[in-house]
Amino acid sequence: MGLLTSLFAANDEQxxxxxxxxxxxxxxxRLVQRWQKPIERLCFRMTGDAHRAxxxxxxxxxxxxxxxxxWEPTGKFSTFLWRVALNLCRDDLRRQQRRGEFSLDALxxxxxxxxxxxxxxGEPTPDAQMExxxxxxxxxxxxxxxxxxxxxxxxxxxxxxLKFREIGDVLGIPExxxxxxxxxxxxxxxxxxxxxxxxxxxxRKTQTREVQVx
Amino acid sequence: xxxxxxxxxxxGAVNHPGAEExxxxxxxxxxxxxxxxxxxxxxxxxxxxxxxxxxRAGMLALDEWKTPAPRLKVFAQPPVTLVKWAAAAVVVxxxxxxxxxxxxxxxxxxxxxxxxxxxxxxxMNEERAATSAMREQSLRLLSEYARLDEAHRxxxxxxxxxxxxxxxxxxxxxxxxxxxxxxxxxxxxxxxxEGLTTLASYTVAERGDAPDLPKxxx
Numbered sequence: 545m546g547l548l549t550s551l552f553a554a555n556d557e558q559x560x561x562x563x564x565x566x567x568x569x570x571x572x573x574r575l576v577q578r579w580q581k582p583i584e585r586l587c588f589r590m591t592g593d594a595h596r597a598x599x600x601x602x603x604x605x606x607x608x609x610x611x612x613x614x615w616e617p618t619g620k621f622s623t624f625l626w627r628v629a630l631n632l633c634r635d636d637l638r639r640q641q642r643r644g645e646f647s648l649d650a651l652x653x654x655x656x657x658x659x660x661x662x663x664x665x666g667e668p669t670p671d672a673q674m675e676x677x678x679x680x681x682x683x684x685x686x687x688x689x690x691x692x693x694x695x696x697x698x699x700x701x702x703x704x705x706l707k708f709r710e711i712g713d714v715l716g717i718p719e720x721x722x723x724x725x726x727x728x729x730x731x732x733x734x735x736x737x738x739x740x741x742x743x744x745x746x747x748r749k750t751q752t753r754e755v756q757v758x
Numbered sequence: 759x760x761x762x763x764x765x766x767x768x769x770g771a772v773n774h775p776g777a778e779e780x781x782x783x784x785x786x787x788x789x790x791x792x793x794x795x796x797x798x799x800x801x802x803x804x805x806x807x808x809x810x811x812x813x814r815a816g817m818l819a820l821d822e823w824k825t826p827a828p829r830l831k832v833f834a835q836p837p838v839t840l841v842k843w844a845a846a847a848v849v850v851x852x853x854x855x856x857x858x859x860x861x862x863x864x865x866x867x868x869x870x871x872x873x874x875x876x877x878x879x880x881x882m883n884e885e886r887a888a889t890s891a892m893r894e895q896s897l898r899l900l901s902e903y904a905r906l907d908e909a910h911r912x913x914x915x916x917x918x919x920x921x922x923x924x925x926x927x928x929x930x931x932x933x934x935x936x937x938x939x940x941x942x943x944x945x946x947x948x949x950x951x952e953g954l955t956t957l958a959s960y961t962v963a964e965r966g967d968a969p970d971l972p973k974x975x976x
Binding site: 552684708727728730734737 | 822
């Protein structure tokens with residue numbers, strides 16, 4: 545089936561060409577179908593909010609359609625799409641920061657609550673899984689504390705698997721800059737997580753002592 | 759630490775790869791040969807090993823935030839559904855192919871092309887017939903004109919010949935009249951001469967009778 549599909553399917557650039565020239569709605573629908581999940585993942589990793597990620601994804605595709613005339617077939621369609629989505633994420637983050645709505649701790653609380661609800665509704669959760677969820681939360685928190693220009697490099701390389709060169713194309717910066725940002729981001733992330741881990745250890749020890757006292 | 763240029767280390771004459779190269783190493787984007795070189799460097803350079811360990815720890819931490827929101831699960835559907843969708847897709851594909859062949863643009867275009875070629879040929883034949891008819895008419899008109907022209911010329915020539923003949927005859931008449939006049943004149947001259955001679959002879963004969971008369975005449 546995969547082979548069949550790949551034999552008959554038009555590539556992204558061919559589809560986008562049809563969208564640009566003929567306003568081909570079915571071609572655009574296929575592009576959305578292909579790219580909706582990666583773009584939603586990107587927005588989710590950048591904003592840390594699934595609902596906002598969903599909205600941003602829809603806006604990104606709407607913007608790609610309205611700007612179809614600007615798309616040049618010399619570059620990859622995905623580069624164009626990643627760029628549009630990233631710009632929307634940056635705007636969104638700036639807006640949230642201006643409004644003062646962006647509270648990482650609150651976000652983590654919400655996510656933790658959602659995760660716990662999920663576990664209650666699903667199968668009984670082993671402790672290991674719960675622990676893994678908590679570690680995931682910590683990473684999410686640390687990543688959200690990184691400057692956006694580090695976070696986007698991490699998300700595109702580590703989670704979405706783009707090559708450093710491709711990330712350079714998306715961001716419009718040299719490949720070397722992308723790599724040094726990645727190195728800096730990994731270093732900062734490691735330091736942040738060490739710090740958080742130490743705090744967590746402290747908290748746990750304090751809680752244990754309180755229980756023992758009682 | 760991350761870049762040799764920024765922070766040269768005291769590990770002798772060894773060239774430490776920069777952070778950028780280590781990133782390419784960690785994410786497997788190096789050429790195999792360079793990768794081996796970096797690997798060999800790592801075996802003997804504690805500083806680089808330590809730095810790499812920190813970066814790797816960061817990468818491992820990132821791996822822990824794996825689960826996106828549940829709505830983003832790609833293969834959440836059971837395989838049966840996928841198979842159903844695959845079967846449906848095949849059916850649609852085959853049907854589409856068949857319908858496409860039936861009403862394919864290519865076939866329609868070829869038919870249209872043939873039709874237009876036939877029409878063009880017909881029009882060309884019509885044009886050709888019209889042209890040849892026009893040519894015939896032109897030839898006919900030309901020949902008629904030539905004939906008329908010839909007739910006119912003949913008429914003119916005849917008229918001219920007639921006129922010439924008329925002139926000739928007049929000339930002849932004139933000449934004969936002139937000759938008559940000349941003859942008459944000559945006759946007149948001769949008669950006058952004769953008359954004069956006679957008159958002179960008369961005068962010589964009568965000189966004796968009237969000798970004063972010639973003197974008076976002189």
